[in-house]
Each structure stands twice: as structure tokens, then as C-alpha cells.
Amino acid sequence: MLAAMPPTSPTPVNRDEAPPRAAVRKSVRERGDACPGALRLHAADDGRLARLRLPAGLLTPRQAEALADAAERLGDGHLDLTSRGNVQLRGLGQSCGAELAERLHEAGLLPSETHERIRNIVASPLAGLDQLPSADVQLWARELDGLLCASKRAAALSGRFLFALDDGRGDVATLGADVTLLARRDGSVVVRTGANRSGLRVTPENAPRAALLAAETFLTLAEASGSGAWRVRELPAEHGRGLEAAVRAGLADAGIATEYVAEASEPGPGPGSEPGSEPGSEPGSEAGSEAGSEASKPDPEGEPPLPGPVLSPDGTVALSVHARLGRLSVAQWRLLATAANGPLRVTPWRGVIVPGVAPAAAGAVLDRLRTAGLITGPGSPWHGVGACTGRPGCAKALADVRSDAAAAVSRGSGGLPVYWSGCARRCGHPQGRWVDVVATGEGRYDISVQGDARSITTTTGPELELKPELELELADAVAAARTTPLTR
The missing domain is CATH 3.30.413 (Sulfite Reductase Hemoprotein; domain 1)
Structure with missing residues (x-):
């Protein structure tokens, strides 16, 4: 009823x-992070659950088929898309962990067993696939993923810690990440921590390393606070206020030049707008002497990709498709994989970007996907x-x-x-x-x-x-x- x-x-x-939430966060955590992963399976009422991290949401056709096969043979025949662009398998058997790990290793989806739960990297899913100028966040994602997996220190991050790599349109910059890389119109990148609208400008080639150093600096402060914080927002106030300065000092020690960028003073221009340049600083602040005479402009605040076709710069069409309630059957998943001419991109809005479709075939492909129960346009009642x-x-x-x-x-x-x-x-x-x-x-x-x-x-x-x-x-x-x- x-x-x-x-x-x-x-x-x-x-x-x-x-209103108050269901539970008040304790000032000191008394247990470790039990966030599930591909190797640490969660016991749910419908069987074991595996959560597979996909940096920037990327999946080659071979990897997509490996997940479909695992869901079909080991799970309940479905794949769940998460709000971080990851994929979950449900209904797994009690003793399938070793076989699942072997399948993921063979597909190249487990580059580091010790770091597999911390590879939480979201990136602007339409970067390079639509007509907007964009930074190469896919390259950043690959570099950052490699740096994370090579860092012994980073293995201590919580499975909930999130990196967001925004190509300048402002879509993933609004997802509440712990470390955000935001591309700017002048070609630079701003590194932000937590909910800060201020940040540190670095060069694009240094951006992935700066993101790793920011995460490692967070770990140092979290340990010093004794709070057991998993996320930047959980740091005690006195440590949270010092995080940006500590990150700047760490970047300087690593030989990475930075420039302070002050908080934006007004809302962003909205989806589809050209990214603005850095805002100016408040009078009399330390930032005022470093931000120079740059015009104060707002940050972009983009929207997630709507379902439907997107014209790509190379003349092909990328299809933005959403899953009803974030859940796909194996048959639906394979339809998406076979339609793509290149890696799929799973989005943080429980959708999938299918790249490289020939313009003449795009309409027919969308019709097949819609008939299969997928959301292919903003007019769908499921959107x-x-x-x-x-x-x-x-x-x-x-x-x-x-x-x-x-x-x-x-x-x-x-x-x-x-x-x-x-x-x-x-x-x-x-x-x-x-x-x-x-x-x-x-x-x-x-x-x-x-x-x-x-x-x-x-x-x-x-x-x-x-x-x-x-x-x-x-x-x-x-x-x-x-x-x-x-x-x-």
C-alpha cells in the first residue's frame, strides 16, 4: 500500500x-571505511554486491562485454550505474569473489588490488565529444589514476573520497568532490578542495600531480586531527580551514608553481556558456596581490548531458542514453556496447555516452535503444x-x-x-x-x-x-x- x-x-x-538528517556525523569515526569494492564484496539481502570503480567512466568494448558476462554468469543479470559513474553487480554468490577478480584482471579493470576502491574519478563525460572547447580531462584521468595506483600513501584514502575533473563547462564541478580540477578559459587549471570556491591555479601538465598531492595532504590533516575523516567536509573546522594553505605549501615543495584564485562572487552563466576566467579577489586579502588585474567573472555551472544525440567535432554522433532508475539488463548493456565506435563513458547521472555513431544510423540506433527500454530523450517520463x-x-x-x-x-x-x-x-x-x-x-x-x-x-x-x-x-x-x- x-x-x-x-x-x-x-x-x-x-x-x-x-531538516536534520537521519544521523549526526560523529566527530571521531570509530570504525574503518566499509565501502564495497570489486574485491571487498558487500553482503546485501539479494546476495553479494561488487562496486567497480571506472575512472572517468571509461570502458572499452572488451571491458564492457567482460562486465556483461560477469553480471550474467555470476550475478542477477543486471548492471547498476552509480552517482559516481561506477558500475555495481548485484546478486553475486557467496563464493564467486575469486572468479570475479580473475575476470576483472583479465579485462584490465583491476590495475591495483590495493588501490581499487580509491579510484573514484569523475570527469566531464562530453569532453571532446560535443562542440564546446574543452580540456583533455580523459588524459588527466588516466594520469591521475596511474599516480593514485603508484602512491603507497594514497591507498589510505577512503573508498568515498572523490576526484572531479571538469573540462570547464561546470558539470562535474558541482558534484561535491573532495578534490576538483577545473579547466579555465586561459588554459590553466584550478585545484579546489572540498566545498571551496577558491583554489590554486596550476598548469595543465601539473594538474593530475597536484590533485594527488591535495589528497595526500588531506590524509595528513585527517590523521593529525584524530577525527578519522573520510571526506574533506568531515575535517574539524580548524583543520579544514588550513587545508588549502597546506596544499599550497605541499605543491611548492614539489616544485609546482601556484597562484591563488579567489571565490566567485556570483552564480555561473549556466549550461552551454563559455567558461569564464578567474574571478578577482576580495580587497585587502592575500589573494588581491596575486590575482592581479584580471576581470572578475563567474564560474560556469553546467548541467548534466541530456539524453539524445550530440554532434561530435569529427562529424560522428555521440548518443547520450540514461538507464531507468540507474539499472540496465545485460541485453540493454550489450546494445549500448555494440552501438559504440570507441570506449563507452558511464556518467555520474546514471547514463552512458555512446560515441562514434554514424550520423545516418543515429536515429535508428536511438529507436532500438528506446524500444529496449532506455531513456533516449528529455521528454521521457523516466527522465x-x-x-x-x-x-x-x-x-x-x-x-x-x-x-x-x-x-x-x-x-x-x-x-x-x-x-x-x-x-x-x-x-x-x-x-x-x-x-x-x-x-x-x-x-x-x-x-x-x-x-x-x-x-x-x-x-x-x-x-x-x-x-x-x-x-x-x-x-x-x-x-x-x-x-x-x-x-x-
Whole structure:
């Protein structure tokens, strides 16, 4: 039975602060990072789970087929795409770990067993595949991955630590990474840590090494703090404030010249805009003497790739395709792999970029993918709809959120992304603003709009359990929330 808040037309209400999350982060972690990997399998209710890191989301056709074969022979016949552009296999047997590792080794997907969980690198997925000028973030990703795997120190990073390599359009720079490389119009790269909008400008050839050094500096501060922090945002305030200066000192010791770039003073120009140059500094600050007389311009804030065709500079077409609720069958996966003329790119928005399609064939390929159940255009009612695993795969889930999300899809599309969570942990939720649909138990859901700085509730009053014949009211409430305007 579905449930929702009362089905009256709600009035959005702004709150000064976001509601408290399910759990308050402890100042000192008392256990190690149990994040699953390709070798450390997680025991879920539907079998073992393996999470395979794919730096920049890249998969050659041979590697894509190896994953399809592993999902088919060892798992439940599906591949799950994560919010970091990685791939998960579910339903794995108790004793398949060794065989899975052997298959991944043979496919070149496990370059380092000691570092396999820390290879969390997202990159702008359309870099070089559309008409926007872009930095070679794929090259950065390969170099950074090699540096990470060669660093004994880096092996101590948490499996949750994230690198983002942005080609200048501002898409992955908004994903809350711990270390971000942001390409600039003048050809330089800005290295950022955590939520800082300020950063350190370096040359492109030094960018991957600077990212590694920033991560290693974080480890030093995390150990000094005694907090056991896994992410930059978890550092105690006094250590977090000193991270940027410590990174700068470390880069200087390594012979990497830097220049401070101050925080942007206004919102970015939006998707498709040409990246701006560095903003100026605040008067009287240390940055003011180093930023020079550069014009103050905002940072780009790009959007994720919409589903559909993208014209590439070489005259071919790249197809941006999304998976319904982030889950692909082996048959769907193989359709994508066979359509590509080059490596697939798994995106942090649970999609796949299929490169190198001949223009004359692109329409027919999209038709086949759409018929197979994939999202091939922004008009699909599935576009922007996400969900965690929920029941029966997750023991903590309070509802079968995937089934409930699927039942609600037909009631409306467009507007804000919507994410269905089986419990208050909200695993895998998107960044920015989204409609937050959280199971609260006994067939009930809490629906709100979450944002970067505050929460805008879209419903008022106590939760209401609905009768079976009124189940559509949940879908209507979600559809209404997706088009709720932000009041200020």
C-alpha cells in the first residue's frame, strides 16, 4: 500500500535551515571505511554486491562485454550505474569473489588490488565529444589514476573520497568532490578542495600531480586531527580551514608553481556558456596581490548531458542514453556496447555516452535503444527519476521504492529531478535541488524539495495512509513537487 502526505494543493514553505538528517556525523569515526569494492564484496539481502570503480567512466568494448558476462554468469543479470559513474553487480554468490577478480584482471579493470576502491574519478563525460572547447580531462584521468595506483600513501584514502575533473563547462564541478580540477578559459587549471570556491591555479601538465598531492595532504590533516575523516567536509573546522594553505605549501615543495584564485562572487552563466576566467579577489586579502588585474567573472555551472544525440567535432554522433532508475539488463548493456565506435563513458547521472555513431544510423540506433527500454530523450517520463535499491535488496529499506517510483512515473514528467529513498540515509541522492521522496515505514512517504542551502517543504500536516484505490495520490503529490517554484 502506498502512502503520502495529504493530497491537498500544498503551498511551498521556505525553512531557514534544512531538516536534520537521519544521523549526526560523529566527530571521531570509530570504525574503518566499509565501502564495497570489486574485491571487498558487500553482503546485501539479494546476495553479494561488487562496486567497480571506472575512472572517468571509461570502458572499452572488451571491458564492457567482460562486465556483461560477469553480471550474467555470476550475478542477477543486471548492471547498476552509480552517482559516481561506477558500475555495481548485484546478486553475486557467496563464493564467486575469486572468479570475479580473475575476470576483472583479465579485462584490465583491476590495475591495483590495493588501490581499487580509491579510484573514484569523475570527469566531464562530453569532453571532446560535443562542440564546446574543452580540456583533455580523459588524459588527466588516466594520469591521475596511474599516480593514485603508484602512491603507497594514497591507498589510505577512503573508498568515498572523490576526484572531479571538469573540462570547464561546470558539470562535474558541482558534484561535491573532495578534490576538483577545473579547466579555465586561459588554459590553466584550478585545484579546489572540498566545498571551496577558491583554489590554486596550476598548469595543465601539473594538474593530475597536484590533485594527488591535495589528497595526500588531506590524509595528513585527517590523521593529525584524530577525527578519522573520510571526506574533506568531515575535517574539524580548524583543520579544514588550513587545508588549502597546506596544499599550497605541499605543491611548492614539489616544485609546482601556484597562484591563488579567489571565490566567485556570483552564480555561473549556466549550461552551454563559455567558461569564464578567474574571478578577482576580495580587497585587502592575500589573494588581491596575486590575482592581479584580471576581470572578475563567474564560474560556469553546467548541467548534466541530456539524453539524445550530440554532434561530435569529427562529424560522428555521440548518443547520450540514461538507464531507468540507474539499472540496465545485460541485453540493454550489450546494445549500448555494440552501438559504440570507441570506449563507452558511464556518467555520474546514471547514463552512458555512446560515441562514434554514424550520423545516418543515429536515429535508428536511438529507436532500438528506446524500444529496449532506455531513456533516449528529455521528454521521457523516466527522465530525472531515480531511486535507491530499496526492498528486497537492502535490509535497511522500508519500502520497495523502485516499484513505487515506477508506478508514479506515468503521472507526470519534467521539472526537478525526483529521488526515491527507502530510508532516511538517502543513498545515492542527487546534488543541487531535487524532490526527496523518503519511505518512513508502514507504507508512508515524506515528500519535500531539498536544496543546497535550505529545504522547501511542499506539503503540510501529518502523514496520511492512503487506501488502495487512492494510491495515485502519491504519484500526484510527487508530480506537483517537481514543478514547485522556489520562493524566497
